[in-house]
Amino acid sequence: MSLIQCNHLSFAYDGIFAAKDLNFTVNSGDYLCIVGENGAGKSTLMKGLLRLKKPASGSIVYSDGLTAQQIGYLPQQTAVQKDFPASVYEVVLSGCLNQLGILPFYGKAQKQAALHRMEQLGISHLKHKCYRELSGGQQQRVLLARALCATQSLVLLDEPAAGLDPVVTQEMYELVHKINQELGITVIMVSHDIRCAVRYAKTILHLQQEQLFFGTVEAYQNSEVGRKFLGGGTNA
Amino acid sequence: MLDLLREIFSYPFMVRAFVVGTLVALCASLLGVSLVLKRYSMIGDGLSHVGFGALAIATALNAAPLAVSIPIVVVAAFLLLRISESSKIKGDAAIALISTGALAVGIMIVSMTTGMNTDVCNYLFGSILGMSKSDVRLSIGLCIVVLVLFALFYHRIFAVTFDETFARATGTNAGLYNMLIALLTALVIVLGMRMMGSLLISSLIVFPSLTSMRLCKSFKAVILNSAVISIVCLWVGLVISYVYATPTGASIVICNICIFVIYWLIQLAKGAFLREK
Numbered sequence: 001m002s003l004i005q006c007n008h009l010s011f012a013y014d015g016i017f018a019a020k021d022l023n024f025t026v027n028s029g030d031y032l033c034i035v036g037e038n039g040a041g042k043s044t045l046m047k048g049l050l051r052l053k054k055p056a057s058g059s060i061v062y063s064d065g066l067t068a069q070q071i072g073y074l075p076q077q078t079a080v081q082k083d084f085p086a087s088v089y090e091v092v093l094s095g096c097l098n099q100l101g102i103l104p105f106y107g108k109a110q111k112q113a114a115l116h117r118m119e120q121l122g123i124s125h126l127k128h129k130c131y132r133e134l135s136g137g138q139q140q141r142v143l144l145a146r147a148l149c150a151t152q153s154l155v156l157l158d159e160p161a162a163g164l165d166p167v168v169t170q171e172m173y174e175l176v177h178k179i180n181q182e183l184g185i186t187v188i189m190v191s192h193d194i195r196c197a198v199r200y201a202k203t204i205l206h207l208q209q210e211q212l213f214f215g216t217v218e219a220y221q222n223s224e225v226g227r228k229f230l231g232g233g234t235n236a
Numbered sequence: 237m238l239d240l241l242r243e244i245f246s247y248p249f250m251v252r253a254f255v256v257g258t259l260v261a262l263c264a265s266l267l268g269v270s271l272v273l274k275r276y277s278m279i280g281d282g283l284s285h286v287g288f289g290a291l292a293i294a295t296a297l298n299a300a301p302l303a304v305s306i307p308i309v310v311v312a313a314f315l316l317l318r319i320s321e322s323s324k325i326k327g328d329a330a331i332a333l334i335s336t337g338a339l340a341v342g343i344m345i346v347s348m349t350t351g352m353n354t355d356v357c358n359y360l361f362g363s364i365l366g367m368s369k370s371d372v373r374l375s376i377g378l379c380i381v382v383l384v385l386f387a388l389f390y391h392r393i394f395a396v397t398f399d400e401t402f403a404r405a406t407g408t409n410a411g412l413y414n415m416l417i418a419l420l421t422a423l424v425i426v427l428g429m430r431m432m433g434s435l436l437i438s439s440l441i442v443f444p445s446l447t448s449m450r451l452c453k454s455f456k457a458v459i460l461n462s463a464v465i466s467i468v469c470l471w472v473g474l475v476i477s478y479v480y481a482t483p484t485g486a487s488i489v490i491c492n493i494c495i496f497v498i499y500w501l502i503q504l505a506k507g508a509f510l511r512e513k
Contacts, residue, residue: 075405172436
């Protein structure tokens, strides 16, 4: 079943195209990795999928019931967050906000969901720790738990491993893999770490303002674009 | 000590100052946490200058000060919010523009009508006599509105403060809550301005939250702690102001500075102790 379908999708800033004529589908249970160099339009596409930016042309069709309230998102960290005085539990719980509707406060269900997600990501012991005192990898886990609180079906990750050291990066990718495999949550990830993308993802979307490749990982590795990008030795 | 307090509270104007001051300090400290973390502290400062201009206009027109200044400052709040969100104009420069502009307009109006007198001095630096009876009722009412709205939207305010993009992406109307924060801030500034002075009111917003951020580890703790700090400093400041006949606003700010330094030293000591271990 397709969750998201993009037809001739384009995005522009002030009339200049950032991404042009994209055609791809995301099915339920997929693990799609969007790769490409800096400025290739990856983040723009991400914003478009999150309905934060309107397409210049073309359309994004969401399957029934996939509203913004059902999408989880792991953004890149901002400077504000780095010294933010909040406990881990408060941050994770804030992911449940979109399930409140018009209610002002969290109920038992949301609190339990938050605790459950923390357990799944192995951060239960950090519950009362201050977010700003955590290591980079722990902070990413907290934000991932928050993203999972906001969704049952689809999570979008924007460079989840940015700024992490190699060991922690590896752990992060394993974790995302687990979320996809064991929890059955569809993953769309922006990354410029092409090697990890090929290793863990099921499908690849390669962007360079326009769509260079869309298909399975196997097909990508055998394609000319893929070979060039993988073999080039750069991990741009 | 008890005699002193009994004496203070035998004056109706002191009772008014305590009641309204406490409520305003409470509101300011709650909102302050969010404003400081969102890097919006300068909006508070800009608004207080706009408030001065509005007060000058009200005096010139012989109108009720609060009735004139509240709408003007609310409009300015939305404008400042808009400016700081758009990337085309640099937010801090725009705020400086608006605040000095409003101050200049206010001073021109005052000097052309009543002339530079003690009233102007009171507007700028605050006065314990600032609250009239009719103002008190309106102030109490509005402060309660601010407190109720803050409590109802507490979790949403946390979400847009911590991560606006995430909130937006997962279906929270972040723009609406930003506007709510700006509206509440405008109200608090206008209400507190005449007691604290338009030059000093933003200290009520900035100091308590920055102080409690030195030591507190959760958002809720920061909020509660800054509420307590804010109220205690206000009370101590008012008493000092009464006993030594010092300007109210400045006395309160001095108390805030002392608490800030104490918290900061504790933080430093804690850091040193942890490193030692």
